[in-house]
Amino acid sequence: MLALAVFGIKNGTINAAVELIILFLVVIWLALVYWTYADARRRIADPLLVGCATAASLFPFVGTIVYMIVRPPEYLDDVRERELEIQAAEARLAELGYQVCPYCDYEVEKDFLRCPNCMRKLKDPCANCGKPLDPMWKLCPFCEAEIGSMAPTPRRARRRRDGTGEQPVAGATVRAERGSASAPAPAPAERSGPSAS
Numbered sequence: 768m769l770a771l772a773v774f775g776i777k778n779g780t781i782n783a784a785v786e787l788i789i790l791f792l793v794v795i796w797l798a799l800v801y802w803t804y805a806d807a808r809r810r811i812a813d814p815l816l817v818g819c820a821t822a823a824s825l826f827p828f829v830g831t832i833v834y835m836i837v838r839p840p841e842y843l844d845d846v847r848e849r850e851l852e853i854q855a856a857e858a859r860l861a862e863l864g865y866q867v868c869p870y871c872d873y874e875v876e877k878d879f880l881r882c883p884n885c886m887r888k889l890k891d892p893c894a895n896c897g898k899p900l901d902p903m904w905k906l907c908p909f910c911e912a913e914i915g916s917m918a919p920t921p922r923r924a925r926r927r928r929d930g931t932g933e934q935p936v937a938g939a940t941v942r943a944e945r946g947s948a949s950a951p952a953p954a955p956a957e958r959s960g961p962s963a964s
């Protein structure tokens with residue numbers, strides 16, 4: 768009551784209250800314009816569109832409401848982060864064994880010796896343990912055999928010494944004949960062989 772008395776007569780009090788409300792609305796409006804500008808900058812890459820959004824928010828309240836309806840749903844940072852995560856997931860998949868043939872882009876697995884699509888040689892099998900070797904490797908990481916000394920002759924000699932005169936199965940023979948003569952594909956029965964011998 769004391770505060771009202773300071774403003775004088777009743778009409779003056781109402782005027783002051785209305786002016787206060789208008790001031791309040793103007794402050795809210797200016798804050799919304801700034802908020803629209805700041806929000807648009809985080810969601811829209813094109814500066815021209817950011818300017819359009821800010822200009823639209825100059826229409827009191829309606830502009831900001833319309834902007835909130837049509838604005839992009841994601842922050843630019845989130846979009847960037849998601850793209851990075853997708854790239855990382857693809858790289859992880861590649862490490863897990865999903866690769867493409869360097870010649871024909873056909874999807875091949877990590878231990879394929881030959882591309883099933885274009886039939887080109889992807890990897891050589893280790894002469895000692897038969898595991899697929901990367902052409903860049905200097906030795907077999909599975910059995911420590913030196914790749915430089917890897918030749919078909921010691922392998923055959925070893926087999927003869929072991930006395931395992933078994934013939935490779937028909938499929939393996941065909942595969943070996945299709946491949947280069949220097950590196951025959953191992954018969955599946957022999958893959959478990961070295962651990963036993």
Ligand SMILES: [Zn+2]
Nearest residue numbers: 868871882885
């Ligand atoms: Zn291929």
Ligand SMILES: [Zn+2]
Nearest residue numbers: 893896907910
């Ligand atoms: Zn090996």
